[in-house]
Amino acid sequence: xxDHLWSTLDSYFSEMVTIxxxxxxxxxxxxxxxxxxxxxxxxxxxxxxxxxGSVGGNGVVATxxxxxxxxxxxxxxxxxxxxxxxxxxxxYKSTVPGVMHACGHDGHTAxxxxxxxxxHENRHQLNGNIVLIHQHAEEYAPGGxxxxxxxxxxxxxxxxxxxxxxxxxxxGKIQYRVGPLMAAADRFEIxxxxxxxxxxQPHKTxxxxxxxxxxxxxxxxxxxxxxxxxxxxxVTVGSFVAENAFNIIANSAKLIGTARTFDEDVRTQIERExxxxxxxxxxxxxxxxxxxxxxxxxAVVNHEEETEFLKQTAPSVPGVYEVEESPLxxxxxxxxxxLQNVKGTFFFTGAxxxxxxxxxxxxxxxxxxxxxxxxxxxxxxxxAAIQYQIDxxxxxxxxxxx
Numbered sequence: 001x002x003d004h005l006w007s008t009l010d011s012y013f014s015e016m017v018t019i020x021x022x023x024x025x026x027x028x029x030x031x032x033x034x035x036x037x038x039x040x041x042x043x044x045x046x047x048x049x050x051x052x053g054s055v056g057g058n059g060v061v062a063t064x065x066x067x068x069x070x071x072x073x074x075x076x077x078x079x080x081x082x083x084x085x086x087x088x089x090x091x092y093k094s095t096v097p098g099v100m101h102a103c104g105h106d107g108h109t110a111x112x113x114x115x116x117x118x119x120h121e122n123r124h125q126l127n128g129n130i131v132l133i134h135q136h137a138e139e140y141a142p143g144g145x146x147x148x149x150x151x152x153x154x155x156x157x158x159x160x161x162x163x164x165x166x167x168x169x170x171x172g173k174i175q176y177r178v179g180p181l182m183a184a185a186d187r188f189e190i191x192x193x194x195x196x197x198x199x200x201q202p203h204k205t206x207x208x209x210x211x212x213x214x215x216x217x218x219x220x221x222x223x224x225x226x227x228x229x230x231x232x233x234x235v236t237v238g239s240f241v242a243e244n245a246f247n248i249i250a251n252s253a254k255l256i257g258t259a260r261t262f263d264e265d266v267r268t269q270i271e272r273e274x275x276x277x278x279x280x281x282x283x284x285x286x287x288x289x290x291x292x293x294x295x296x297x298x299a300v301v302n303h304e305e306e307t308e309f310l311k312q313t314a315p316s317v318p319g320v321y322e323v324e325e326s327p328l329x330x331x332x333x334x335x336x337x338x339l340q341n342v343k344g345t346f347f348f349t350g351a352x353x354x355x356x357x358x359x360x361x362x363x364x365x366x367x368x369x370x371x372x373x374x375x376x377x378x379x380x381x382x383x384a385a386i387q388y389q390i391d392x393x394x395x396x397x398x399x400x401x402x
Contacts, residue, residue, distance in 0.1 A: 002382070080138055090368070143297060184262065331362070
């Protein structure tokens with residue numbers, strides 16, 4: 001059966017590329033993906049697949065019911081874009097000013113749609129059901145996963161698999177990791193309130209820029225001197241705004257940054273340590289402050305059994321030449337919420353462009369992928385879903401044990 005599915009996917013590869021390029025040319029930002037959502041919904045309706053739109057917002061969930069009894073496997077793809085100007089010189093360049101698919105979500109969507117078409121055509125041989133979760137708003141917290149789960153996208157699901165096209169790894173490589181894979185992604189905002197004045201009379205002011213600079217420097221000591229060195233953590237200030245004329249000392253300054261962690265205790269520690277730094281620095285300078293910490297996605301923590309299963313099944317997928325353990329990634333992903341509700345695993349599919357002069361990372365204005373990775377991602381997800389169903393039909397108690 002798998003050989004037939006793979007050959008069918010091969011025959012649909014051009015359609016996969018066409019879909020990906022169409023979506024790349026027509027990106028939509030998080031929580032604004034109405035046209036993309038409608039495109040996905042209509043695709044399933046034309047196939048005759050049972051589908052539901054407006055799931056938890058702009059989400060779409062389709063269900064393929066197999067003719068044979070077995071477990072229900074969910075597969076997930078996200079479809080929102082980023083507020084970045086596309087700087088690539090390609091025929092499928094974004095047509096929307098200031099918006100582009102700079103993270104591969106267009107490829108995720110194309111992969112899942114064509115895989116769904118293939119599975120639907122072979123539903124009479126499926127040992128169970130396949131749930132296709134097309135998620136909106138992965139890029140911007142609170143994200144779309146949480147609201148889709150609340151709206152029932154995981155109802156009846158036994159296991160979930162998901163992949164991310166990984167443009168920094170070569171095509172043909174699959175990366176897995178048991179346990180934590182991607183970090184919790186939090187955001188913080190700090191406003192320093194000093195006392196502005198003339199640049200020639202600093203003694204009469206409380207310089208918010210100077211105070212803010214001291215805060216930035218001191219924040220670096222949280223990870224290096226406060227967090228257990230065995231643990232992984234990042235504290236980064238990404239924005240420092242205090243606009244004034246050249247001869248004015250700033251009355252206020254605003255700092256915005258992110259904290260990345262894997263351990264919940266470390267996460268809480270960093271939230272508290274940041275305020276200690278800000279409070280102490282402002283106290284020393286007789287300034288006031290405002291501090292807010294926004295918890296984003298939790299860490300992506302893969303289940304052991306399902307990750308080992310993926311590790312064992314991926315090497316036999318056509319086009320896969322290497323399966324290796326992934327290093328920890330400090331990027332965030334709201335796939336974490338699915339894994340908090342059902343067992344499953346999230347993995348990376350290499351998508352590094354072959355002939356690019358420079359390989360641009362995710363969220364870069366010139367980001368792109370090798371589209372051959374779409375086919376490998378589809379086949380790997382296909383193998384995981386079908387093999388999982390076959391194995392658990394042979395051993396139904398494994399679902400409960402897992």
